[in-house]
Amino acid sequence: MRVWVARPEPGAARTGAALAARGHSALVAPVLAVRPTGAAVPEGPFDGLLLTSANGVPALRDTAVLRGLPVFAVGSRTAALARAAGLGPVREGPGDAAGLAALVAAVLPTGARLLHATGTARKPEPAASLTAAGFAVVIVEIYAAAPVLTLPPSVGDALAGGDLDAVLHYSRRSAAVALALADGSGHGGAFRRLRHYCLSADVAFPLEAAGIPVHVVAARPRETDLLDALAPRLGDGAR
Incomplete structure (x- = not known):
């Protein structure tokens, strides 16, 4: 084809x-053309890093505050890139935001503080479900996808x-x-x-x-x- x-x-x-x-x-x-925003990663401490797209990984490669922080990646490709970038330990989600939120809730205690590294055109999930479940989610928009x-x-x-x-x-x-x-x-x-x-x-x-x-x-x-x-x-x- x-x-x-x-x-x-x-x-x-x-x-x-x-x-x-x-x-x-x-x-x-x-x-779409993906470009880093140059946004600074907020100071921790954090209990986990949320990655809902592989596009977020390059901007985090050498970020000292994230070293050794557990990573919750939305799917297999994002997880593989996070490991290759030296992030993690990495837990792999089932490929969608709802499943990623469920994975976090199953692993971390309520009240855990999470950093969600995302794009400027982000969707409400998984942050909405995790916030409703008692987690603290900090958003950093580290890339933009411009049409x-x-x-x-x-x-x-x-x-x-x-x-x-x-x-x-x-x-x-x-x-x-x-x-x-x-x-x-x-x-x-x-x-x-x-x-x-x-x-x-x-x-x-x-x-x-x-x-x-x-x-x-x-x-x-x-x-x-x-x-x-x-x-x-x-x-x-x-x-």
């Missing part, structure tokens, strides 16, 4: 390589020429941005005709709200589940 990877780097290139290894043709063209201003030309050309079969969506925001860019460039119809593969029901929401059929929502919010759902070979006729 010919697949557009719209997620930001550095994950986009890795996904493109994974698609190629499975026999697909990947068009890697992110619609690109126009649809990448390679994507516009591919949509115009009917040279794409599918698009992978990894976040609710990137799905919404991809839709807006396609509509704004006059390629909304071609975008809607693609097969849309979403990492979770939350990711699929802006597409479904716009009346776009979603072909697959991964059974678990893990990349392997999403890639396993793709047709196995190029030229399989799927559109």
Whole structure:
């Protein structure tokens, strides 16, 4: 299949390589650009560090106040990057914010003070559930994911020429941005005709709200589940 990877780097290139290894043709063209904010990590003490995205890991690599602090990572990729950066010990969540909150509540006592390193466009969870359960959650916005201003030309050309079969969506925001860019460039119809593969029901929401059929929502919010759902070979006729 010919697949557009719209997620930001550095994950986009890795996904493109994974698609190629499975026999697909990947068009890697992110619609979000991730940049550090330069925000300082607050002084501790903290009882744990919450990571809800792998995007937060690079900015924390050499932060002395976090050395040896237990890390609660939302899923396997974030956990692996945290370990590689020398953070931890690391506990791996099931891939979603609700599951991460449950993991923290099962491990730490009520009243524990947690640092949530997140992006500027963050969601209420897991902080809302943990705060309601009696934990103290301190937020630091260490990265921002800014939308690109126009649809990448390679994507516009591919949509115009009917040279794409599918698009992978990894976040609710990137799905919404991809839709807006396609509509704004006059390629909304071609975008809607693609097969849309979403990492979770939350990711699929802006597409479904716009009346776009979603072909697959991964059974678990893990990349392997999403890639396993793709047709196995190029030229399989799927559109």
